[in-house]
Amino acid sequence: MSRDLTRLYDLVAQCNRCGFCQTACPVFRATGHEIGVARGRLSLVRALIEQRLDWSEELNEPLFACLLCNACTAHCFPGVPTSDILVAARAAYLENVGRSRLAGLLLHHLLPYPDRMRKTVRAVALGQKGSRSSAVRALGLLRVFGRDFPRSAEIPGQLPDHSLREERSSWTLPGDGDGPPIGYFAGCGMDLLFPNTARTSLQGLTRQAGSVTVLNNVCCGLPAHAYGDPETARRLARKNLDVLESAGAELVVTDCSSCASFLKQYPGLFSPEEPEHSRAVAAASRVRDLVELLPAESGGADAGPVVVTYHQPCHASRGQNLPIPEELLETHAGYTYREMHESDWCCGGAGSYALFHYDLSMKVLERKMENIRKTGAGLVLTSCPACVMQLRHGARLYRVPVRVGHVAECLPVGS
């Protein structure tokens, strides 16, 4: 059924096949295959709309193997929003060809329930593959295990013993800063995989605000959105809108750039007639990426001497137009900052990407790791937990002697 896609026809027709997307597409640069680049994917969508092509499973790869990194659009003079078009095409694919059972499990039974998520992660951590293995695999869609889930035995070792919100779902920390109260949006990745980093973020935020409240939020909805399940994304967004509104915080801060970027996109999930739309507009205006709250000059503890470089997540650069916090990195005690070539080139993490497209993801990652290697950096910082996972995996796989950390490490901590 291509009726659903026809509303995209004008957008798709804007692609006049100049091919400039090829220069920017991490997948194309890794494979050289036209089917892996915006021009190719758009031509298929156009063929579907014009009914020159029938829906089939063959379309799974071209529609789902896009990182949604948006680099093509940034290099596209007509500015064709390929990611948006593909997300819509994925939804149409699921309707016309069918969805995977695993995805359904994840999207409908895990993402909306942080508690179930925690339990499933625990099951993975303990290496249990019994009755819940399908849920465990489904959780892979979130990438919370890292991309090598099906292959690597190292994973359980990477999982922390306790998630950030293990004991309680929400609490408030007193702060000694002058700023307005902050609500901390706990992204799934930070909550489940990097609770210590999350605590560092929280500690840093208490120096800026009168109080910091850890919110009882659910998944931001990005995985569902990217998978082509707008309904689930909207459902999650509604839940989160309730949480954001009731928190009473003037600013909502998250230390996951992917969450931040998607929360800012909430208004787009609802049509202007829907009551949620204006609520989403109001909520989105209060959302900040932690990167936006980083001080210009670092007061953090001396962590050097080390050469440090910065990986700019897609959702920070193209998703939110945030610059690299260069000044901070340059002034941080002990750091020598070196800019990475193609710093905003996707690392290949991209949500569930690595799970379904492991080999491709690793090829994309290889280029990133080479660029990191060339800086000679001993530390690479970034602002998205998915990128941290991916880069850590890359450092092992491609033997790059670099530690991967979250930029929250630079925050000045309480005296």
Add this chain to the structure above:
Amino acid sequence: MRPGLVSRLAAVVGKDHVFSGEADTAVYAYDASLATSRPEAVVFPGDTAEVARVVRLATRLGVPILPRGFGTNLSGGTIPAHSGLIICLSRLNRILEIQPELGVAVVQPGVTNLELQDALSPHGFFYAPDPASQKVATLGGNVGENSGGPRCVKYGVTQNHVLGLEVVLPGGDVLRLGGSALDPPGYDLRGLLIGSEGTLGIVTEVTVRILPCPESVITLLAVYDRIPDAAGTVSEIMSRGIQPSALEMMDNPVMRAVEAGMPCGYPLDADAVLIIEVDGPVEGLDELAGRIRAICSRMGAREVRLASDAGERDRLWAGRRGALGAVARLAPNYLVADCTVPRSALPEALDRVAAIAAAHHLEHGNVFHAGDGNLHPLLFFDSRDVEQVRNVKSAGREIMEACVRLGGTISGEHGVGLEKIEAMRLVFSEESLDFQRRIKQAVDPENLLNPGKIFPKRKPSSKGVAPPAASRPFPQDLCPESAEEAVGMVREARACGQPLVPLGHGSPPDLPESGTVPIRSTRLDRVLEFSAANQTVRVQSGMRLARLQDFLADHGLWLPIRPLNGRSSTLGGLAAVNGCGPERPAYGAMQDRVLGLCFVCGRGSEIRAGGRVIKNVAGYDLCRLMVRSRGQLGFLTEVTLHLASRPQAGIGVTAQGPLPNVLRAAAAIRCSSRAPVSMTASPDAGGLFWTLHMVFEGLEKPIRAQASRCAADLASRGLEVASCPLEGPFHRFGRPEAGSLPPFRMRIDLPLNRLPPFLEQGIEPFAFRVQLLDLSCGRLAAWTPSLDPGRWVRIQEAARDLDGHAVLEEAPSGFRARNPPGLRGPAGIEALVDRLESRLDPAGIFAHSGNPFMEGRGGVRTHDQPGARP
């Protein structure tokens, strides 16, 4: 789908590198043009050997194939005409060598133009052709299309910068054509392949010339309220002897589209802008920019902006390069025409384009390489609207017709592909098309490589060349007064089976004993057409170079060719041997100056090649094939040449020292941006000390600075330096005469790094005298009073062992008759040459070994032909 095709391909390249699914092939059904056609399968070979195996397999199965890079072709060249197998070269994406000291880089075809530029820039070098799509256009594609780009107004197109190719021919043979040693013996097959749109071979490796980056660049943006003023400025600048390194034009609709995409600094309230760039030494560049500003203002520019920093300059260029993509904001689709017209016809051409677009109710825009008259009118439409599609196609055709009427051609750089096939008849006669079709048949007898491109279907010929039965004796000397007369003579020769040898004023001594008859151009000595504004001249082939230069001097112009020996040569003769002097890197050789030519082929037809515009990719590059063909493919009757303004001033610098010091100094200068137009060395009488000669020519201020810096460089190396002003362009500075009437004159071409080892290994055993060492071309001109065949073979072998070649340019009577003209070349090349000659000249009227100018063809003839000696 042919049964077994995919599995057999998979056996060659691995199953991950063959695509045949519906969606997989659907994305190879298009390129950046409007045409679409889906291939049966797509294969991604990983190296040359795999390409060759795939081609052999396809040949066995009778499957049409075509090469493709990243599919940004604008004429339908990279999609199948019917169906078949696409050989995608995206995996051949490595830069193999960058050798700044030799001025050479070696790349695989899947490397994009910009990737090469990025890799060169840390070395302080660049590759001159820079198509607007350089971010995504691959070098293999650049070769296939003979791509240009903004910079080619100063530096020339791909054809001028590719030294060598590795090619997989139809059938699967792998050949190396050309290389870093210049002018190998035989036809310029490299030149023929370039621009052949993937119909003659699949390029698997490219050796390119790279240049030191200019010291300084100034970018101007001239803003106009009226398009004709902008168009008029172009010809005004160019005809004043100013050589911009880019001269681009953009009109309002395109600027609006660009600015909507990303702000690049274009004025939205203007009708048109010119982007003008000059580069070179810092000294005098401001002045030059000032002269351009003055011209722009005088021609009606309301404002001339100077890009204040690299950022502003980059933004302007980003906008220019993204223009074709950006216009999608105006309409979903565009047709981009690619006509070239003489520069002086630009205002009129733009007028016609506007009128044609309006008559078809189409919005249009312009963004193009104004400096070389290469228009890119964009007609906007929506391919979902059938009537618009019809309109756009007929408007496109009318634009081509209009431009051809203005003296132009149908394609300057995008190629003919599928889109302009029928338009080929606008520029070529059926006979000229046939000549090209025969080349295709000779190279690709099964017609499996990118079939159905470039050439329209053959029209049944009404006037077949029926050779009259001849019984009367054939004349012993032919001297036609006109091209028509020459046609008649060649037809007569064909009827009689009489081999001919084209001659100018010379009289090779071997002719009588070889049974051949000379056909002389001496009576074809008129200027046919001259345009000072466009700096072009069309002359008959028998005109002497010196006479042409005298004629041009009155207009402040010249043909910048200073052959080492013989200013008395005819232009036809110079073309036949690719005449040039040591200024070749700066001014080019004849092959770089010939825009068009006309000749009578061995079948007795008059064939036209090229045209009179600077950029021309319509059909095969017959000019390249004919230049350097030494009369083996036909009798040249006229040549159209690209002229240049005479240099304002000249300075000669000499430096003396021992040979190793001279060689080292030359290598250092070559890698610098000092840019002498020539750099030669010659030995003193004793042979111990050598003198390095450098010529600087151009505008007085910059060359004065260059020469004095160069002199300082040389002095710091302990050489004894002197400099002197040069009088006019025809000085003999640094050109020692060969010994008086040397019986044997030869040239030896080597890659630049092989010149020192060649000299150091000791040339005494060869017993030749060095006339001149050309240190920017890697060429050694030598002479000797006597030469025995054994020694000649040893000289050739010594050159060949260093990846070069030796060519005998002059030899006394009888020497050639008794000795083969050169070492045997690779069998593949010999076979290809044989097939070409027997197709183009089946009776062997011109292609025969009785031709005393033959220098070997990468090999010698292997089959008997009329006139072949026992």
